[in-house]
Structures are given as structure tokens and as C-alpha cells.
Amino acid sequence: MKKTAAAIRQTQPEAPRKKSAAAQNGKVHPVVIYPFRQPSDYSDLEQLYQLVARLDAEKDRYSRPITVMDRKTHYAMEGNKHFVDFRKDTVARHSDILDAWCVDTCQMWYSGLGMAFEKGGPEDVYWLIPGDFNYGTAVGKEVLGRLHDLPEIILELKQDLCIGEIATDQNNSKQLIDTYGTFALLYTWFPAEAQEIRQYTERPRSEFFAIRHSFLREVLRQRWYAYEQTVVMLLQAVFSNKHISRFFVGNISDLPEGRESLASAMQQVERTERVLKTLWRERNQPKTGWTEQYRSLEIQSEQVRRTALSILQNLLG
Amino acid sequence: MSISSYGPKKTLRAINFICNAPQAQSVNLVGDFNKWNPAAHPLKKMLDGAWLLSVELHHGHHRYAFLVDGALTLDPRAQGITRNDKGERVSLVPVS
Numbered sequence: 001m002k003k004t005a006a007a008i009r010q011t012q013p014e015a016p017r018k019k020s021a022a023a024q025n026g027k028v029h030p031v032v033i034y035p036f037r038q039p040s041d042y043s044d045l046e047q048l049y050q051l052v053a054r055l056d057a058e059k060d061r062y063s064r065p066i067t068v069m070d071r072k073t074h075y076a077m078e079g080n081k082h083f084v085d086f087r088k089d090t091v092a093r094h095s096d097i098l099d100a101w102c103v104d105t106c107q108m109w110y111s112g113l114g115m116a117f118e119k120g121g122p123e124d125v126y127w128l129i130p131g132d133f134n135y136g137t138a139v140g141k142e143v144l145g146r147l148h149d150l151p152e153i154i155l156e157l158k159q160d161l162c163i164g165e166i167a168t169d170q171n172n173s174k175q176l177i178d179t180y181g182t183f184a185l186l187y188t189w190f191p192a193e194a195q196e197i198r199q200y201t202e203r204p205r206s207e208f209f210a211i212r213h214s215f216l217r218e219v220l221r222q223r224w225y226a227y228e229q230t231v232v233m234l235l236q237a238v239f240s241n242k243h244i245s246r247f248f249v250g251n252i253s254d255l256p257e258g259r260e261s262l263a264s265a266m267q268q269v270e271r272t273e274r275v276l277k278t279l280w281r282e283r284n285q286p287k288t289g290w291t292e293q294y295r296s297l298e299i300q301s302e303q304v305r306r307t308a309l310s311i312l313q314n315l316l317g
Numbered sequence: 318m319s320i321s322s323y324g325p326k327k328t329l330r331a332i333n334f335i336c337n338a339p340q341a342q343s344v345n346l347v348g349d350f351n352k353w354n355p356a357a358h359p360l361k362k363m364l365d366g367a368w369l370l371s372v373e374l375h376h377g378h379h380r381y382a383f384l385v386d387g388a389l390t391l392d393p394r395a396q397g398i399t400r401n402d403k404g405e406r407v408s409l410v411p412v413s
Binding site for chain 1: 378380398399400406409
């Protein structure tokens with residue numbers, strides 16, 4: 001994998017195991033989101049749970065990892081011996097499984113982060129790890145070796161939110177959705193905040209992030225929108241002048257089972273628009289004359305959404 | 318693969334900082350590690366026009382930026398972005 005930082009490490013030594021002062025102040029709570037659709041090849045998950053096993057072994061630094069598993073995944077696979085054995089011998093061995101009925105991935109995040117939060121303290125950090133990526137590949141392994149930077153940046157640099165950014169090619173559906181959908185809609189509904197967010201990241205819907213206890217408490221207690229929680233968290237962070245960092249975690253792609261079709265991409269753009277509209281209304285309803293501004297923005301937003309869907313249809317259809 | 322980048326603060330690693338600014342008259346490195354002192358770490362101009370400096374840094378994550386002819390400049394190839402205590406956007410380097 002090519003080096004992307006100008007600051008190139010001259011050596012790759014074994015990392016010392018002794019804790020720093022930063023580590024002693026707070027614990028890191030890993031929350032793994034188990035893939036909704038079980039991949040037939042377990043090599044990526046096996047690699048991921050090797051990391052989870054190491055986190056579980058470092059009890060002074062990491063709390064017991066949590067794996068959030070949708071009950072629909074469980075019931076779809078309960079007759080599959082490989083799955084049952086993997087769940088019992090690997091997932092349950094190295095993490096506490098939170099079995100939950102979830103309408104979507106965001107509800108899995110909410111349930112998992114909420115459970116971790118209940119066990120956490122004021123100095124702690126929560127680290128979300130999506131399960132549906134190709135961690136078994138060479139670049140995937142390198143990404144797994146970098147993900148720990150996200151919670152450590154929060155602890156060491158006293159940040160509130162650290163977004164992990166992955167590199168994708170320009171025709172990757174996630175990239176296309178963010179370029180033509182997410183940012184276009186963000187600039188429509190929240191132009192100042194969108195500019196601030198873009199200064200940090202090109203991937204405002206990233207599934208890789210770590211968040212400080214106090215900020216997680218804020219976002220958990222606010223209305224939890226059904227979709228696009230990273231976008232909402234970034235907006236909330238900008239609204240309240242939180243400390244945001246972005247860290248490049250590498251070149252990695254999500255598994256084919258969870259990859260976006262055109263229909264899925266269109267749905268994601270539509271969901272992003274719904275979330276942004278709802279959030280805008282909630283923030284602006286107390287102001288007089290908000291309805292006129294809302295109608296005007298809605299017309300612009302519809303144009304943006306239609307254009308985005310047209311472009312996505314040409315590129316992904 | 319190691320999951321740990323925490324370590325004794327006395328551990329030092331040599332890090333190469335490279336700034337591609339062939340037209341610049343001076344390039345300096347500022348960061349948490351030199352208290353953002355512009356005079357502490359001047360880079361040396363190489364034959365290809367890039368500026369280079371090797372600095373030994375402690376284990377952990379460090380905020381830094383280049384001063385290109387006095388102007389605070391992000392490292393376009395940095396692994397991360399954050400803000401310094403003045404609220405300016407700066408780059409981020411992990412040292413393990």
C-alpha cells in the first residue's frame with residue numbers, strides 16, 4: 001500500500017505496551033457493528049475478530065468490546081453451523097453480543113453506542129468499528145492496524161469527534177453519493193456548516209469514528225434520526241464548536257453484500273435530504289418567517305436531489 | 318500488526334517531513350513538539366525543489382504545519398487534519 005503521509009515512518013518497530021498518561025485517563029469502548037448480511041467467506045470477519053480479541057485482552061485500556069448483531073441476521077443464519085460456531089467460538093468469546101431488533105444500521109449504532117455509554121465514564125471514548133469491510137485483504141489488514149488511532153487521537157489531543165476517512169476511487173458509489181448527493185444537499189440546507197465539514201473530510205457519512213463521552217451523551221440525548229448519523233454528528237459538532245479531527249485509515253472497500261446498487265444510492269440521497277430537512281426545521285422553527293425560507297430551500301433541495309439522482313443513474317445505472 | 322501506539326514518552330522515532338514548495342524562500346516546521354516556534358525547525362531545500370527535515374518525535378499523535386514564507390500551510394499528504402489551540406487548521410501525524 002502506498003504511503004500517503006509526507007511524514008513517513010522510517011522504521012516500523014513493535015509498539016511499546018506501556019500505557020501513557022493519556023491512556024490512564026480514559027478507557028476506550030470498541031463497538032463492532034456485525035454485518036447485516038452474513039458473507040459466505042469468513043476471512044474478513046476472522047481478521048476483524050483477531051483485532052477484537054487483542055482489544056479484549058488489553059483490559060486496562062479497553063473495556064470489553066461489544067458486538068451489535070441484528071436479530072434478523074441471527075434468525076436468517078441460525079441453521080448454518082459455520083455461522084453458529086463463529087458466533088459462539090469467536091464473536092461471543094471476545095465480545096459481549098448485543099442482540100437487537102434494528103430497523104437499520106443506524107439503530108445498530110444507537111443500540112451499541114448506548115450500551116457502551118451506560119458502562120462508560122466522563123473520560124472515556126467510544127469507537128465504532130463497522131464489520132462489513134474487506135479486512136482480510138492486505139490493505140484491509142493495514143487499515144485494521146490504523147483504526148486504533150481514532151480513539152487515541154480523541155484521548156491524546158482532547159478531541160470530541162474523530163472521523164476515519166477511507167480512500168476510494170472516484171467511481172466508487174460511496175464517493176459519488178457524497179459528491180453529488182450529500183455535500184450538494186448539505187450546502188443547500190446548512191451552507192456554513194457544510195463548508196466547515198468539508199475542511200475536515202470528504203466522507204461525511206463515514207462509518208469509522210471515535211467520539212468522546214461528553215459529546216456522545218449530547219448526541220444520544222438529542223433526537224436520534226433514523227439515518228446518516230455521522231452527518232448529523234458532524235453538524236452537531238460544528239453547531240456547538242466541538243473539536244473535530246479527521247484521520248486517514250487507508251484504502252478499503254465494503255463487502256459486495258452491502259455495496260450500493262443504484263436503488264440503494266438513490267435511497268441514501270433521499271434519506272440524507274429527509275434528515276437534513278428535519279434537522280433544519282427543528283433548528284429554525286422558533287424563528288419567525290421560517291416557513292417561507294423552508295419552502296424556498298425545499299425547492300432548491302428538490303432540484304439538487306433530482307440532479308444528484310440523474311447523475312447517479314448515469315454513473316451507476 | 319499492533320493495536321497500541323501508546324508508549325513511554327521518552328521513545329523517539331525519526332520522522333521525515335517533506336514540503337513541496339520550489340518557489341519558497343523559506344519553509345519551517347511548527348507543531349506541538351516545538352511549541353509552534355517558527356525558528357525551531359527550518360527545512361532544507363533539496364535539489365528537486367522540495368524541502369526536507371527529519372525530526373525525532375515522541376510516541377503518539379502530533380499536530381503540525383509548515384510555514385511557507387511565513388504562511389501557515391497544511392501538509393497535503395498528512396494522515397489527518399485537526400485544529401491547533403488558536404483554532405487554525407493543522408495537520409496530524411501518528412508516531413508509533
